[in-house]
Amino acid sequence: MRYVCIHGHFYQPPRENPWLEVVELEDSAYPYHDWNERITAECYGPNAWSRILDARGRITRIVNNYAWISFDFGPTLLWWLEQAAPEVYQAILEADRQGRQRFGGHGPAIAHPYHHVILPLANERDRRTELLWGIRDFTYRFGRRPEGIWLPETAVDLATLEVVAELGITFTILAPHQAAAVRPPGFSGWQDVSGGRVETTRPYRVTLPSGRELVVFFYDGAIARDVAFGDLLQDGRRLAARLLAAASDTVDRLAHIATDGETYGHHHRFGDMALAAAIAALRAERDARVVTYGAYLAAHPATWEAQIVEETSWSCAHGIERWRSNCGCQTGAHPGWTQEWRAPLRAALDWLRDTIAPLYERHLGALLRDPWAARDDYIEVVLDRSPDNVRRFLERWQVRALQPEEQVRVLEALELQRHALRMYSSDAWFFDELSGLETVQALQSAARALQIAEELFQVPLEQEFVERLAQAPSNLPQYQNGRGVWERLVRPARVELANVAAHYALSALFEEYPERAAIGCYEVERLEGTAQRAGRAHLYVARVRVRSSLTGRQQAFVTAALHLGEHNLVGGVEPDGTPERYRQVLAAVNEPFARADLAETVRALDRAFGRAEYSLRSLFKDEQRKLVDTILTATLAEAEELYRHLYEDSQPLMRFLSELGVPIPRAFLTAAEVTVNADLRHTLAEPRPSIERLEQLFREAETWQLDLDHPGLAYAVQEAMETLATEWRANPQDVALMETLAGLARVAAHIREPINTWRVQNIAYELLLREFPGQRVRAETGDAVAQNWLTWFRALCDVLWIAVDGGESGISAA
Numbered sequence: 001m002r003y004v005c006i007h008g009h010f011y012q013p014p015r016e017n018p019w020l021e022v023v024e025l026e027d028s029a030y031p032y033h034d035w036n037e038r039i040t041a042e043c044y045g046p047n048a049w050s051r052i053l054d055a056r057g058r059i060t061r062i063v064n065n066y067a068w069i070s071f072d073f074g075p076t077l078l079w080w081l082e083q084a085a086p087e088v089y090q091a092i093l094e095a096d097r098q099g100r101q102r103f104g105g106h107g108p109a110i111a112h113p114y115h116h117v118i119l120p121l122a123n124e125r126d127r128r129t130e131l132l133w134g135i136r137d138f139t140y141r142f143g144r145r146p147e148g149i150w151l152p153e154t155a156v157d158l159a160t161l162e163v164v165a166e167l168g169i170t171f172t173i174l175a176p177h178q179a180a181a182v183r184p185p186g187f188s189g190w191q192d193v194s195g196g197r198v199e200t201t202r203p204y205r206v207t208l209p210s211g212r213e214l215v216v217f218f219y220d221g222a223i224a225r226d227v228a229f230g231d232l233l234q235d236g237r238r239l240a241a242r243l244l245a246a247a248s249d250t251v252d253r254l255a256h257i258a259t260d261g262e263t264y265g266h267h268h269r270f271g272d273m274a275l276a277a278a279i280a281a282l283r284a285e286r287d288a289r290v291v292t293y294g295a296y297l298a299a300h301p302a303t304w305e306a307q308i309v310e311e312t313s314w315s316c317a318h319g320i321e322r323w324r325s326n327c328g329c330q331t332g333a334h335p336g337w338t339q340e341w342r343a344p345l346r347a348a349l350d351w352l353r354d355t356i357a358p359l360y361e362r363h364l365g366a367l368l369r370d371p372w373a374a375r376d377d378y379i380e381v382v383l384d385r386s387p388d389n390v391r392r393f394l395e396r397w398q399v400r401a402l403q404p405e406e407q408v409r410v411l412e413a414l415e416l417q418r419h420a421l422r423m424y425s426s427d428a429w430f431f432d433e434l435s436g437l438e439t440v441q442a443l444q445s446a447a448r449a450l451q452i453a454e455e456l457f458q459v460p461l462e463q464e465f466v467e468r469l470a471q472a473p474s475n476l477p478q479y480q481n482g483r484g485v486w487e488r489l490v491r492p493a494r495v496e497l498a499n500v501a502a503h504y505a506l507s508a509l510f511e512e513y514p515e516r517a518a519i520g521c522y523e524v525e526r527l528e529g530t531a532q533r534a535g536r537a538h539l540y541v542a543r544v545r546v547r548s549s550l551t552g553r554q555q556a557f558v559t560a561a562l563h564l565g566e567h568n569l570v571g572g573v574e575p576d577g578t579p580e581r582y583r584q585v586l587a588a589v590n591e592p593f594a595r596a597d598l599a600e601t602v603r604a605l606d607r608a609f610g611r612a613e614y615s616l617r618s619l620f621k622d623e624q625r626k627l628v629d630t631i632l633t634a635t636l637a638e639a640e641e642l643y644r645h646l647y648e649d650s651q652p653l654m655r656f657l658s659e660l661g662v663p664i665p666r667a668f669l670t671a672a673e674v675t676v677n678a679d680l681r682h683t684l685a686e687p688r689p690s691i692e693r694l695e696q697l698f699r700e701a702e703t704w705q706l707d708l709d710h711p712g713l714a715y716a717v718q719e720a721m722e723t724l725a726t727e728w729r730a731n732p733q734d735v736a737l738m739e740t741l742a743g744l745a746r747v748a749a750h751i752r753e754p755i756n757t758w759r760v761q762n763i764a765y766e767l768l769l770r771e772f773p774g775q776r777v778r779a780e781t782g783d784a785v786a787q788n789w790l791t792w793f794r795a796l797c798d799v800l801w802i803a804v805d806g807g808e809s810g811i812s813a814a
Contacts, residue, residue, distance in 0.1 A: 002247040002288045003254045003296055004240075006275070007173060007219070008261030009150055010044065011074035011116055012036055013427040013438050017620075018419055018448035019495035020520025021550070023080065024621040028437070031715035036077070040085050041756050043265035043272065048091035049762045050276035058803040062765050065272060066095030067102070068279045070292050071261060072112045072150040075137040096142050099292060106294030111138040111146035111169070114379065117424040118323045120157040120311050121346070125372060126353075126421060131163050133379040140383050147294040148172060152426055154258075155313040155320050162208050171215035171293055173258050175314040176200055179218050180307040194309065196221055201246065201253035203297055204306030215302045217256060217293055220246055224257040233268045236277025243278070244288055254296050258314075269754065315430075323429040334432045334475065341434040341472035344482065348468040352446060352461070353420050359457045364413050367406055368397040371413075378414045385550065404552070409456060411551040416452040419445045434474045435485045443469075443490045451494060495620075497546045497555050498573045500524060502614040504546075505561035506571050507623050509538050510630060520620070523547045527556065528582055534596045538563040541589060543582040558582045560589060560605060561614070564598055567631050569616045572609025584608075640678045646671040654704065664704070673706045680708070684716040688724075688736075691743030698750040714753035717744060725760040732771045738792040745799035761800050768797065768804060 015023045015036055023034045032038035052061040073081075073092065081089040092109075099108040113119065114133035122130065131149070138146045148171040149164055156174060164172060179198035181190035193199075200220045205213050223242050226232040232239050246255035264271035282290050311319045321327035324346050326339040364371035374397040381393050394407055402410065428442035450462050469482030479485045500522045504513065508531070517524045529542035540561050547554035556577025562570050574581060585608045592600035605612035619627060650668045657664050676697050683693050701708055721744050728737045741760070748755045772793065778786035797804045 001252055002244055002250075002285075003252065003291050004243045004247065004282050004288060005070050005254060005256040005291050005293055005296060006068075006243075006278070007070040007072075007150075007256065007258040007293070008047075008264060009072055009112075009258065010077065010261030011072075011112070011152075012039065012077045012080075013116065013425050013441060014076040014422060014445075015441065016080075017493070017495075017520070018422070018445045019493070020522075020620060022520050022622075023084075025625055026437075031711050036080055036084065039262060039266045040081070040088060041758075042269070043262050044081065044092075045085065045088045046265045046272040046758050047261075047275070048088055048095070049758060050272045051761070052276055052280055053273065054803055056803075058801050059761060059765065060803045062762065063276050063279075064091060064095045064098070065264070065275050065279065066092055066108060067098040068108070068290055069275070070108050070110065070148075070256075072110045073261075074112050074116055075114045075134055078137070078141060093142060100144075103292045103295035104298065106147065106292050106298060107142065107144065108292045109138070109142050109146070110148035110150055110293070111135050112150050113152060115422050115424065116152040116426050117421070118153060118155045118313070118320055118426050119151060119160040120155050120320055121323060122424065123353075124159070125357075126424070127160060128163055129376050130421060131167055132376050133382075135167055135169070136379045137383065147297075153313040153315050153320075153323075154178065155311075155323075155426075156308055157310040158208060158308070161206060161214050161308075162210055162212065165208055165212040165214045166210075169214070171203070171217060171297060173217045173219060173293070174308065175258075175312075176218045176221040178309050178312045178314075179204070179216075180309045182307075183305040185303045190307065198306070201250050201255060202304055203254070203300070203302035204304050205302045206306055206308060215297060216306055216308070217254075218306075219256050219258040223255075224259050227257060228259045228263050228267070233263070233271045233274040236274040236279075237281045239274060239278040240281035240285075243282065244285065247288075252300060254291070254300070256293075323426055330432050337432050337475040338473065339432065341474065341482065342429050344468065344472035345428065345434065345439070348465060348472070348482070349423055349442075349446060351468055352423075352449065352465055355461060356416065356420065356449065356453045356457075359453065359459065360413055360417065363457060364410060367399060367402060367410055369399055370397070373397075375414060375417050378418070381411075381414070382418065408552045412452050412456055412553065415550055416449050416456070419449040419452075423449065433476065434472055434482060435476055435479050435489060440485065440489045443486065444493055447486075447490050447494060497522075497548070497553070498557060498575065499618065500546045501544055501557040501559045502561075502571050502573045502618050503620055503623065504544060505540055505542060505559040505573075506569055506614060506616070506619055507627065508540050508542070509561050509563045509569070510627055518549075521549050523549055527577075528579070530586060530590075532590070532593060534593055534598075536565040537593070537596070537598055537601075539589065539593045539601065541582070541586045543577055543579065545577070558585050560585060560608070560612075562589075562593075562598075562601060562605060562612075564602075566635075567616055567628070569614075570602055570605060570612045571614035571618070572605050572612035573614065574609055640674060643671040643674040644678075647675045669704060669706065672700070672704050673708070676701050676706055677709050677713075680713055681716055684713070684720045688740055689720055689744065691740065691747060694743075694747045698747060701750075708751075710751050710753040714748075714751050714755045717748050717751065718756050720744060721755075721757060721760045725763040729763045729767065732767050733789065735789060735792050738796045742792070742796040742799050745796070757800060761802060764797055764800050764802055767793075768802065772804065 015034060017024050023036055026034040029035045029038045032041065047065040049062050050065045051059045052063060054060045096107040096109040111134050113130040114137060115130060117130055119127050135146060146169065149169045151172055154174050156178060176198050177196040179193050182193050182198060182204060183190050198218050200218045203215050203217050206216050207213050223246060227239065232242065243255045247253045264275045279290060282288050313320050316322035316327065316329050318327040322329040325343050330339060361371050368374045381390055394402060423442045423445035425442055427438035431438060450465060454461055466483055466486050469486055472482035474481055474485060479488065500519055503519060504524045515526050525545045527543040527545060532539045543558050545554055545556045558574040558577055558581050560572055574585065588608045589601055589604045592604050616624065654664050654668055680697050683689050721741060724737055724741050728734060775786045775789050779790050794804050
């Protein structure tokens with residue numbers, strides 16, 4: 001029997017704003033909101049509902065790939081999926097349940113440290129916390145203890161393996177070049193296998209200095225490289241053949257690979273389908289069996305021993321230097337750029353960690369029995385922040401009954417530690433530039449830790465931290481070094497409770513909030529509030545209480561905001577949140593506003609708050625963009641109308657010039673592009689888009705060779721189809737819905753951008769199983785309604801590339 005295991009390491013860096021705990025808009029992920037959302041649409045979702053195709057490329061079966069492979073998910077990514085893509089999250093958990101049944105109790109999921117930190121570079125305390133948190137997160141989500149664990153970047157040393165083994169983990173996975181020597185059973189001498197010469201088809205026992213043992217699987221590096229960086233995913237059957245060939249001359253050996261999970265769909269489009277096809281081909285082989293690592297190990301215990309090469313990883317040829325020095329490893333996107341910033345960045349973060357550690361210990365030592373053991377246990381609060389669970393946590397660790405303010409300080413100190421761990425996410429060092437998105441995210445976590453530390457311990461830390469960070473050079477002249485990055489990209493992101501109050505008041509000018517509103521991880525309670533209008537101007541004055549849902553820190557504020565029209569907003573916040581102060585501010589600004597004296601109203605705001613310093617720039621990113629879009633709507637509508645008139649008036653002349661072979665003036669083409677793009681967006685946003693109108697607009701675009709917003713239009717088509725498909729699922733007899741869906745699928749051919757239709761295909765396939773058999777029976781008895789339904793259903797499935805007759809084997813992982 002030949003055994004095969006395919007491991008996928010699924011991970012994204014934590015993208016949440018450290019102050020708000022939400023992922024904000026990332027323009028580089030356009031047309032999606034952010035990169036998590038985009039990669040979920042391209043990879044995480046499609047792997048939960050992957051397609052098996054027939055010879056004509058039609059979908060015959062939909063399978064859950066996760067149920068057939070070995071996989072790990074970064075815990076912070078799973079947390080995001082649980083909130084933002086619950087159907088994908090549940091499919092991942094279900095895959096492990098199915099896998100446990102299929103593989104004799106050895107599910108496909110393995111654990112991952114809580115953050116993606118390079119464990120050999122972490123201190124002993126942080127290494128233990130990261131591993132403990134990862135294991136507890138896994139147990140909470142998957143309902144079982146993990147057998148194995150993935151080490152970030154497969155970065156390894158004996159100290160890390162000691163903690164892994166101590167915590168009850170059975171195995172991990174490493175790259176072949178991380179094996180130093182091996183020894184068969186009964187032999188005393190070691191065979192040198194350095195340089196990746198290890199035999200990868202068997203597991204190995206690594207005996208640790210403590211006497212504990214851990215099993216290591218060294219994956220097949222050549223096949224993994226061809227999957228990740230070659231063309232092996234162009235044909236799943238080729239991948240299956242390569243894996244079978246790797247085990248063809250062995251008895252009961254394991255051919256296995258490990259790659260980034262994002263390989264299957266994000267890095268390689270349709271990679272999920274190649275994976276599904278490979279699994280199907282492997283399952284069709286009589287002498288082959290797809291397994292998980294745990295299942296294989298249960299039947300084939302490790303008898304050979306191995307020694308590892310310490311301080312190595314799978315993605316740095318120099319060991320683990322990529323995360324602490326300018327070792328030469330880079331993405332290759334920016335030749336000539338230096339990574340000399342890596343060492344100073346780590347040194348600055350290490351200084352911050354080591355400076356706040358004794359302050360944390362001293363501060364909490366008077367309140368908790370063991371501050372560091374409490375930090376290890378704090379994952380229970382991270383997973384469940386309900387008041388009852390927080391109360392139970394505090395009761396477990398407090399030395400006495402804590403006062404409310406003491407409880408807040410304890411939770412703030414633990415949040416400080418959470419961010420001090422998060423700031424070490426490995427992506428901060430992986431890429432080419434200090435001001436890159438991932439590095440800035442890590443620095444913002446450091447800024448959050450600094451903020452809490454300075455407020456709790458009353459010790460100035462930021463200046464010295466920034467001095468150390470200034471030793472890190474930037475490749476971009478506008479930043480120069482870490483100080484420039486900090487001052488331009490990190491410090492401005494800092495949020496206080498007052499910022500939340502200001503955001504609330506400014507955004508309340510444009511939307512109605514309930515009495516209690518959630519803004520990120522804050523709760524804003526409106527205690528009193530007054531809104532007034534004078535022409536286009538809008539004034540809002542309120543007394544609010546802002547409370548952190550993570551720590552319980554709260555404060556009342558008086559806040560006011562004034563919209564003068566377009567993008568002109570001004571607001572102020574007063575930390576004296578008493579009813580008396582509210583009445584004073586209200587009276588001060590009401591009088592000039594009632595006279596429509598807006599200049600005096602602004603001066604009154606300045607006098608009331610010392611300085612009304614908040615503006616549109618003060619809004620958090622998503623609300624800011626939404627507000628900008630709202631403000632621009634009227635202006636853009638006016639501009640579109642002007643362009644439309646120009647386009648309509650100039651069309652006869654454009655046709656005449658075209659017939660003469662004379663180039664059409666750029667101004668006419670610009671008017672055409674603006675008009676056609678706008679009309680396409682407006683038509684696609686209608687509840688039932690007119691297919692005839694869309695076809696007409698695309699013909700116009702082709703006639704004049706207009707530059708369309710293809711990514712934006714592809715996303716608009718996707719959203720329109722998903723909305724209609726959801727309606728169809730609830731009302732499958734609606735033939736008009738099918739007709740519109742089929743029409744949208746046809747007009748999508750005009751867009752030079754892939755359109756993600758997997759959700760629509762999933763619904764169509766679900767209805768193929770649920771509705772099609774009964775409709776076919778009724779049609780065969782002469783039911784005209786059923787016959788019409790079948791006609792349109794087949795037409796829709798045809799454009800969605802779903803095989804109808806013979807494709808009814810079921811949505812399953814079987």
